[in-house]
Amino acid sequence: MERKISVRFFPYLMSGLVLLLSACAGQRTASDANREVESRVRVPASQESEGVQVFPLQNSAVQELLADATGAETSGDYNQAAVLLERALRIQPRNPEILQQMAEIQLQQRDYGQALNFAVRSYDIGPRVGEICNRNWRTISVAREHLGDRKGSVEAEQRARNCMNTKPQSY
Amino acid sequence: MSPVGRTFSLMSKGRKKITGKKRSTGKRAARKKTASQKNAVRRTRSRKKTGGGWIGRIWRLALLVAGICLGFLLPWVTYLNHQVTTEFEGRKWDIPSRVYARALELYPGASLTLKDLEIELSVAGYRRKTNAGRPGIYRVAGNTVEIYRRAFRFPDGAEDALRFSVRLQSGKVVSLRDVESATPLDLVRLEPAEIAAIYPLLKEDRTLVKIKDVPPLLLTGLQAVEDRNFKHHPGVDIKGIARAALANLKAGRAVQGGSTLTQQLVKNYFLTDERSVARKVNEAIMALLLEYHYDKSEILEAYLNEVFLGQQGAYAVHGFGRASLYYFDRPLEQLEAQHIALLIGLVRGASYYNPRRHSERALKRRNQVLSAFETTGLLSAAQARTAAASPLDVTEQPRSRGTRYPDFVDLVRRQLAQVYREEDLKTEGLSIFTTLAPTDQEKAQRAVSQGLKSLYDRGLSASLQAAMVLADTDSGEIRALVGDRDASRAGFNRALDARRQIGSVIKPLVYLLALEYEADYNLLTRIEDRPLSLKQPDGSLWTPANYDHVSHGEVTLLEALTRSYNQATVRLGLNIGISHLLRKLEQLGVRVDVQAVPSVFLGAVELTPLEVTQIYQSLAAGGYSVPLRAVIAVQTADGDELVRYPLRMMSLAHREAIGVLNYAMTQVVEQGTAKALPGLLGKQLVIAGKTGTTNDRRDSWFVGYTRQRIAVVWVGEDDNRPARVTGSNAAMRLWAGLFRELSIESLDLRLPDGASWLWVDRDNGKLTGEHCPAAIQLPFVDGSGPAQLSDCLARTRDEEEESFWRKWFGKKN
Numbered sequence: 001m002e003r004k005i006s007v008r009f010f011p012y013l014m015s016g017l018v019l020l021l022s023a024c025a026g027q028r029t030a031s032d033a034n035r036e037v038e039s040r041v042r043v044p045a046s047q048e049s050e051g052v053q054v055f056p057l058q059n060s061a062v063q064e065l066l067a068d069a070t071g072a073e074t075s076g077d078y079n080q081a082a083v084l085l086e087r088a089l090r091i092q093p094r095n096p097e098i099l100q101q102m103a104e105i106q107l108q109q110r111d112y113g114q115a116l117n118f119a120v121r122s123y124d125i126g127p128r129v130g131e132i133c134n135r136n137w138r139t140i141s142v143a144r145e146h147l148g149d150r151k152g153s154v155e156a157e158q159r160a161r162n163c164m165n166t167k168p169q170s171y
Numbered sequence: 172m173s174p175v176g177r178t179f180s181l182m183s184k185g186r187k188k189i190t191g192k193k194r195s196t197g198k199r200a201a202r203k204k205t206a207s208q209k210n211a212v213r214r215t216r217s218r219k220k221t222g223g224g225w226i227g228r229i230w231r232l233a234l235l236v237a238g239i240c241l242g243f244l245l246p247w248v249t250y251l252n253h254q255v256t257t258e259f260e261g262r263k264w265d266i267p268s269r270v271y272a273r274a275l276e277l278y279p280g281a282s283l284t285l286k287d288l289e290i291e292l293s294v295a296g297y298r299r300k301t302n303a304g305r306p307g308i309y310r311v312a313g314n315t316v317e318i319y320r321r322a323f324r325f326p327d328g329a330e331d332a333l334r335f336s337v338r339l340q341s342g343k344v345v346s347l348r349d350v351e352s353a354t355p356l357d358l359v360r361l362e363p364a365e366i367a368a369i370y371p372l373l374k375e376d377r378t379l380v381k382i383k384d385v386p387p388l389l390l391t392g393l394q395a396v397e398d399r400n401f402k403h404h405p406g407v408d409i410k411g412i413a414r415a416a417l418a419n420l421k422a423g424r425a426v427q428g429g430s431t432l433t434q435q436l437v438k439n440y441f442l443t444d445e446r447s448v449a450r451k452v453n454e455a456i457m458a459l460l461l462e463y464h465y466d467k468s469e470i471l472e473a474y475l476n477e478v479f480l481g482q483q484g485a486y487a488v489h490g491f492g493r494a495s496l497y498y499f500d501r502p503l504e505q506l507e508a509q510h511i512a513l514l515i516g517l518v519r520g521a522s523y524y525n526p527r528r529h530s531e532r533a534l535k536r537r538n539q540v541l542s543a544f545e546t547t548g549l550l551s552a553a554q555a556r557t558a559a560a561s562p563l564d565v566t567e568q569p570r571s572r573g574t575r576y577p578d579f580v581d582l583v584r585r586q587l588a589q590v591y592r593e594e595d596l597k598t599e600g601l602s603i604f605t606t607l608a609p610t611d612q613e614k615a616q617r618a619v620s621q622g623l624k625s626l627y628d629r630g631l632s633a634s635l636q637a638a639m640v641l642a643d644t645d646s647g648e649i650r651a652l653v654g655d656r657d658a659s660r661a662g663f664n665r666a667l668d669a670r671r672q673i674g675s676v677i678k679p680l681v682y683l684l685a686l687e688y689e690a691d692y693n694l695l696t697r698i699e700d701r702p703l704s705l706k707q708p709d710g711s712l713w714t715p716a717n718y719d720h721v722s723h724g725e726v727t728l729l730e731a732l733t734r735s736y737n738q739a740t741v742r743l744g745l746n747i748g749i750s751h752l753l754r755k756l757e758q759l760g761v762r763v764d765v766q767a768v769p770s771v772f773l774g775a776v777e778l779t780p781l782e783v784t785q786i787y788q789s790l791a792a793g794g795y796s797v798p799l800r801a802v803i804a805v806q807t808a809d810g811d812e813l814v815r816y817p818l819r820m821m822s823l824a825h826r827e828a829i830g831v832l833n834y835a836m837t838q839v840v841e842q843g844t845a846k847a848l849p850g851l852l853g854k855q856l857v858i859a860g861k862t863g864t865t866n867d868r869r870d871s872w873f874v875g876y877t878r879q880r881i882a883v884v885w886v887g888e889d890d891n892r893p894a895r896v897t898g899s900n901a902a903m904r905l906w907a908g909l910f911r912e913l914s915i916e917s918l919d920l921r922l923p924d925g926a927s928w929l930w931v932d933r934d935n936g937k938l939t940g941e942h943c944p945a946a947i948q949l950p951f952v953d954g955s956g957p958a959q960l961s962d963c964l965a966r967t968r969d970e971e972e973e974s975f976w977r978k979w980f981g982k983k984n
Contacts, residue, residue, distance in 0.1 A: 083815070121820065
């Protein structure tokens, strides 16, 4: 009798357990994506690039939109952050900072393909040196890792460190 | 169906569900009621039975009649009840979807002329006055424009009305200012222009209002004029009927209606216009039933949205929300007493009292309504007097309802058709936010119509047709689209549907493929421009000739591309392979179904102007492919985001080769087949371009891009007959006509990682020094640069080496 009951309840128990686990897992990855951007992109980039700041000129409209986007991001509304960044891109389509922020938003939304593309774009038209370059490559590294490109990810991390060497332009 | 489509249909189902429960309880209640009526009848009979014989006979007769009536009436009432409840609860007006242009962002530094700003404002329905005292008005004073922007629900959030001023100088916004608080602003959006509405089949136009948003005076005033007893009557107002009957009797004809608001609604809703006793009876029963089942406020809200208040062309204006926009160009909540009175007056006869056509009648009627407001105490005598003394205030013309830019809207419909059923677009009251820039669109239309006219003046056919697509390179957002020489004509949309051979417009892709083989090719690699004959699949020989019927011998890749040499291109293409070219087209976002024959290298591929734009967008953006978009977001009638088409990009491989190619394409304009372009533009800028001409000069193409804009133009005859057009004599002229009017910047020729600028000797292609004779700077994919040094550079290097040694060891000098 006792055994029967346990057999009967086993599936419920298991499904409950699975639900519980998946709930935990879900929560963890959501905040993980968010933490990942801080711990693996922004913090090391700003630490490593002390003194090497190459910031493009920004107009006040773009600054306002970037600030709003950061606000939306902080409150977890990545969709709205992306909308605001897209507005900023309409004003300055080739501003590497906006593109990199977009890449970081995509990272947090776990759209790694888009994160990769925006970060590469930011690097292509950005200064290719200093903090933003570092963030570019760190984003690329994280995105590649999630996309299963382990080797590419390690390479990108190496590139991030190279951002601190101001290499001579070859003509 | 896509996930988006699914949510969409779920939502419309969900809306109906809410009322399902209510209906069944209503029916039950109705059944109960008829049962109790029966009981009442039985009770009466038992009481009267004590009466005499003839009374009994009469009674039996009456009973018979009553029985017949009941037997007939009961199912009839049940039927009507069913009709009323299902119709009313499932009521869902077909609301047209509205299509909006992009919202113009204003910020210090933005490129904008006063003329363009005024076009934007006028397309958005703003009127220029001497005082910008209320939303929808602007005022110009010197180079400052004061705009009272209406409140608007943008796709990313609602914004209140805002009175602000813009100062313009030499084609730029200098500053923005909030007029009320007198503080500077960094960023303001204009209200986007409504460029089209997608209407239901039933030609009704409507803007839904909720009863809580309606000005109180409209609610009370409507009752004061149409149905004073509305609050209390059960759907039919006996006193009202009596009053009307008396008046009609006196006049000898029907002059007054005793209809309650409920009856009017029922009539509009369920019945035809036929005047008969039967209809009147039905109307009364249904009105009673409606009142029995529903709140007064629900009935009133339905009435407010249902009543007919005007006619705009083929479309009937229904409801106060739409009428307010139609007559005053203001939302309902901004109306004043005299405006509300005018609209209420129209209930009696919208065409008879049409204020645009019969202003005196309308004024008289409005003032009657105002005095009714006064007698019922809704307005004080003073208020009524002021209101009656004010002008009608109706705008001269309603905001245009028709589609302004049919070709662009056609593209919008098609993009949405991938997600929605056409029926939903016509009925769900969606707000569709698009990428169209009205000023750019107006300029594109003018460039096409005036361009074709001047081609005619130059001796070309009067029946030439054209298409033009203008997009932002980095976002892929389509700013303008023209598909006919007469842009107001909605018909064959050549920008989307004219599939024509693209001729030399394909060539840059052949050269791009070559540049991707950095070991074999750079821009200075020499290839042969000599006659050749190729056997085609059908056995015939194909011997391509150059445009000038001259073979140029050994030429560089750069020369062959900029001068568009056919023989050199086919030879180069054969080395690369047709399949590579076809695959490249697919990578760039275009699906082609074409036989792999060598004539493909010369553009024997049929594409539409939109597809050509898609191909070149990726190149113009430096190797980032973005799907061209016309729609950014779609909102439901309640303001929820239904779908968004965000910016998504795909980075292409070999971006370094694309960087090199972009330079080569600027040389097409600098010294090649498009070298007349700077003259036509009247500007010296770095522009990339490519001309295209097809066999027998049937098609003329031009693709050109600057830093932020790309446009593709096609010119030819609809029936594909020879048209004596070439890329540079027709399409390029139209392109120049557009870009002359746009604010443009030089193309950004910065190379991505993996390509670099090198100094080379113009004459022999050897690596050289900046200071050397004949030195020019050219872009090279890394690893493709010339191996040999020019004599000058070799000498310099020797000297440098020598000086190095001297510096360290040769102190004796």
